[in-house]
Amino acid sequence: MDASTLGMWTFLITEVLFFGGMFAAYAVYRNMYPDAFASTSKFMDVILGGTNTAVLICSSLTMVLAVRAAQLSKRRDLILFLILTMIFGTIFLVIKGFEYHAKWVEHLVPGFDFQYDEPRYQHNAQILFFLYFCMTGMHALHMIVGLGLLTYLLVQAKRRIFNANYFAPVEMIGLYWHFVDIVWIFLFPLLYLIGHRR
Amino acid sequence: MSTQHHVPIPKVGTLVAVWATLIVLTGLTSYVSYFELGEWNIVVALIIAVTKASLVAWIFMAVRHTTSLTKLFCVAGLAWLSILILLTYSDYSTRDWTYQAKPWATNKAAGTSR
Numbered sequence: 430m431d432a433s434t435l436g437m438w439t440f441l442i443t444e445v446l447f448f449g450g451m452f453a454a455y456a457v458y459r460n461m462y463p464d465a466f467a468s469t470s471k472f473m474d475v476i477l478g479g480t481n482t483a484v485l486i487c488s489s490l491t492m493v494l495a496v497r498a499a500q501l502s503k504r505r506d507l508i509l510f511l512i513l514t515m516i517f518g519t520i521f522l523v524i525k526g527f528e529y530h531a532k533w534v535e536h537l538v539p540g541f542d543f544q545y546d547e548p549r550y551q552h553n554a555q556i557l558f559f560l561y562f563c564m565t566g567m568h569a570l571h572m573i574v575g576l577g578l579l580t581y582l583l584v585q586a587k588r589r590i591f592n593a594n595y596f597a598p599v600e601m602i603g604l605y606w607h608f609v610d611i612v613w614i615f616l617f618p619l620l621y622l623i624g625h626r627r
Numbered sequence: 628m629s630t631q632h633h634v635p636i637p638k639v640g641t642l643v644a645v646w647a648t649l650i651v652l653t654g655l656t657s658y659v660s661y662f663e664l665g666e667w668n669i670v671v672a673l674i675i676a677v678t679k680a681s682l683v684a685w686i687f688m689a690v691r692h693t694t695s696l697t698k699l700f701c702v703a704g705l706a707w708l709s710i711l712i713l714l715t716y717s718d719y720s721t722r723d724w725t726y727q728a729k730p731w732a733t734n735k736a737a738g739t740s741r
Contacts, residue, residue: 442700446711457715457720482653486646493687607687608688622672
């Protein structure tokens, strides 16, 4: 048990550094073009972004309750909370899809007919949107992988694999799911909140 | 198959309290962002984000119940992350600093630093 926890954390640290590279790029470019970056916040939908933050926090709660149900050998609760976690994860991705579509309609996808309403920031604002799609895109990919892992857990739970003596996979995939939540906890303020809102 | 009975089972009340705190902090950070506080917008947003991440790691990810070795790994991960960001950032933010031998002498002679 301790060994698998340590191994999972080692993997998560490599993930921290993977996302850390993009956060470092964000810090460097924000320092270079602070005004252009601040001007992009008004194009971010804080209501949708905030809703998605809340949705992910709810999914983390249901995930940790799923682990608890497994620890207590409550199979029905485990299945219920796994399904709820998957529903919240899917809601997040659907909302993210609507946001991406809005960016496409508003010509804010870098490289594809990018048009910014302030011509002086045309090039530098594009860097922010490039980072936006890289960071939220990699995050969404991690969510999709997480949904796949939860599907695996659901199948195993239905086969009565997990009980108070064996629930390590539930706990480890839970750690992964919470990590993806933490990444979003940092992406939300950095991409949506900091900057000029009008 | 090893038994896992030694793992403490979290109380539902604790988990729900952490969830409620996270939701309130999300609302707070969104609300504060509507005020123009200059540099303080970034400071407040990051303090709230670090608080939320710490709550998720400590309670939801149960770092509080892990071994000292796992805690050490978590801290080491943060240390490497800070090396990555701080060294990269300090490089880029000081690239415009031009090297001048005896800048005081140059300033006197030319009357300008550049």
